Amino acid sequence: MSRIPLPYNPKVMELFRNPKNLGKMEDASVIAVAGNPACGDMITFYLKINEATQIIEKAQFESYGCAANIATASIVTEMIKGLTIEQTWNDITWKKVTEEIGGLPSVKFHCGVLAVGAIKRAIRQYLTQKGTALPDWLPKDFTFEEKQALEEEELAKTLSKRQTPEAEK
Numbered sequence: 001m002s003r004i005p006l007p008y009n010p011k012v013m014e015l016f017r018n019p020k021n022l023g024k025m026e027d028a029s030v031i032a033v034a035g036n037p038a039c040g041d042m043i044t045f046y047l048k049i050n051e052a053t054q055i056i057e058k059a060q061f062e063s064y065g066c067a068a069n070i071a072t073a074s075i076v077t078e079m080i081k082g083l084t085i086e087q088t089w090n091d092i093t094w095k096k097v098t099e100e101i102g103g104l105p106s107v108k109f110h111c112g113v114l115a116v117g118a119i120k121r122a123i124r125q126y127l128t129q130k131g132t133a134l135p136d137w138l139p140k141d142f143t144f145e146e147k148q149a150l151e152e153e154e155l156a157k158t159l160s161k162r163q164t165p166e167a168e169k
């Protein structure tokens with residue numbers, strides 16, 4: 001049985017075929033790995049942050065997700081380059097990223113949420129690992145996007161719970 005291709009717009013297809021800023025970064029200030037419980041796919045973000053200005057100088061990613069995830073991650077790396085981490089936190093939402101890419105099929109919204117959630121997790125991790133007081137603009141509770149982008153271990157637990165037959169729980 002053949003599958004019906006999803007109606008991706010040309011911008012998504014172009015970024016899927018030729019993603020920007022793809023690959024590992026050796027001198028990253030922070031690396032965040034996150035996965036989406038909706039599909040089990042994973043993404044890794046690498047950010048190079050200027051310690052003094054808090055500006056994101058470089059952003060790269062590796063995606064083990066679908067075309068929508070690769071395309072949204074690619075556009076996110078371009079959108080955040082040159083922004084401070086505070087600007088990124090406040091301005092970059094999955095809705096904005098979805099708009100920037102020209103829209104996604106609704107069944108693929110979670111793929112963009114994963115990209116943005118992973119960026120937010122990276123920023124929170126960067127600030128936490130510094131060990132200094134957290135800034136006022138960082139909410140104590142995880143945002144919607146962070147909650148949807150689970151750390152590797154949380155994702156493995158969530159997925160294994162789902163696969164455990166009812167009788168064994």
Ligand code: FES
Nearest residue numbers: 039041065066111
């Ligand atoms: S289906 Fe998993 S990231 Fe798109």
